[in-house]
Amino acid sequence: MSGNLNRDIRTLTLPEIESFFLENKEKKFRAKQVYEWLWKKQCLSFQEMTNLSQETRKFLADHFRFPVIRTDTEKRSADGSVKLLFRLPDDLVVEGVLIPVEDRTTACISSQVGCPLGCLFCATGILGYERHLTFTEIVDQVILLNNLSLRDQGIPLSNIVYMGMGEPLLNYDEVMKSVERITSPDALGMSPQRITVSTVGIPRMIKRMADDDVKFHVALSLHAATNLKRNQIVPLNKKYPLEDLVEALQYFHEKTGKRITIEYILFRNFNDSLADAKDLAVFCRNFPVKINLIEYNPVKGSAFEKPDPQKTAAFHDFLERKNMVVNIRKSRGKDIEAACGQLAAKKERL
Ligand code: SF4
Numbered sequence: 001m002s003g004n005l006n007r008d009i010r011t012l013t014l015p016e017i018e019s020f021f022l023e024n025k026e027k028k029f030r031a032k033q034v035y036e037w038l039w040k041k042q043c044l045s046f047q048e049m050t051n052l053s054q055e056t057r058k059f060l061a062d063h064f065r066f067p068v069i070r071t072d073t074e075k076r077s078a079d080g081s082v083k084l085l086f087r088l089p090d091d092l093v094v095e096g097v098l099i100p101v102e103d104r105t106t107a108c109i110s111s112q113v114g115c116p117l118g119c120l121f122c123a124t125g126i127l128g129y130e131r132h133l134t135f136t137e138i139v140d141q142v143i144l145l146n147n148l149s150l151r152d153q154g155i156p157l158s159n160i161v162y163m164g165m166g167e168p169l170l171n172y173d174e175v176m177k178s179v180e181r182i183t184s185p186d187a188l189g190m191s192p193q194r195i196t197v198s199t200v201g202i203p204r205m206i207k208r209m210a211d212d213d214v215k216f217h218v219a220l221s222l223h224a225a226t227n228l229k230r231n232q233i234v235p236l237n238k239k240y241p242l243e244d245l246v247e248a249l250q251y252f253h254e255k256t257g258k259r260i261t262i263e264y265i266l267f268r269n270f271n272d273s274l275a276d277a278k279d280l281a282v283f284c285r286n287f288p289v290k291i292n293l294i295e296y297n298p299v300k301g302s303a304f305e306k307p308d309p310q311k312t313a314a315f316h317d318f319l320e321r322k323n324m325v326v327n328i329r330k331s332r333g334k335d336i337e338a339a340c341g342q343l344a345a346k347k348e349r350l
Pocket residue numbers: 115116117118119122123124125126164165166167200221340
């Protein structure tokens with residue numbers, strides 16, 4: 001294999017880097033050093049590979065690209081969460097959020113630039129769609145948010161959620177490759193049990209995750225438990241109605257034994273009544289679930305409003321009385337536009 005300037009060095013396997021070194025009459029063990037810099041030490045340039053000679057670093061730079069993402073803007077919320085706007089090599093932007101809660105930190109990361117699915121309550125959906133992220137662009141978000149967690153909180157990331165911009169299952173291959181790198185012992189080495197991939201619901205891809213025997217958790221962004229209501233806020237529901245999702249999630253549960261996390265954003269006077277809670281309870285009887293209720297964080301351009309706290313509590317209590325595992329998740333970073341897509345949307349308008 002010879003060097004190819006169009007090729008990102010991080011798309012090469014260790015054997016491929018070894019072949020490259022051997023073909024170019026360089027020592028094979030250098031390949032291992034390079035691979036360690038790329039994945040164990042997570043360096044972000046050839047120049048950082050300080051145990052290689054300047055000639056070897058230049059040699060690599062002459063033969064491969066090393067595109068990385070950079071932090072463009074950092075916004076800190078009074079509640080401790082930090083939103084980062086990332087600048088991609090082609091100058092587009094995506095965002096990630098670091099959410100510290102007690103002695104843990106969660107990174108919320110993006111899988112696409114924008115999103116084509118146009119959910120009505122979502123700042124990213126309002127933004128439109130540009131492109132998929134590559135797996136290295138996804139991993140870079142984790143590296144940068146982990147560095148921030150170490151710097152700010154003194155601890156590495158505890159959890160990663162694919163809940164930022166984009167629908168991860170539309171970018172399946174790159175998302176799976178990013179999970180492989182994040183969890184591989186020769187790279188970031190995190191447990192897949194600490195990763196959650198959140199989807200608005202693409203049945204055939206949910207089944208594919210089951211067939212691929214994924215080890216991470218899956219969350220369904222449900223937000224309404226009848227087709228009549230969900231069609232109004234999630235356009236994709238018209239293509240894949242709830243019956244199809246139930247069938248795919250039952251398949252996923254049977255194959256993996258995993259419980260499904262149900263994300264349900266409460267919108268004032270839209271899906272926050274006890275009748276809605278009853279519909280949700282009926283939907284959740286299909287497989288073991290954990291329900292996260294989230295109070296809506298209003299975004300510019302959306303007609304929805306934050307729910308009444310008393311209604312949120314009543315909704316929660318109703319589900320708990322049905323013996324369901326249910327939590328109320330506080331919306332974080334309201335003062336820094338931390339709903340997915342809000343910061344990027346603002347930057348687009350500048
Ligand atoms: Fe896309 Fe998710 Fe936003 Fe829907 S909620 S538009 S799937 S990013």
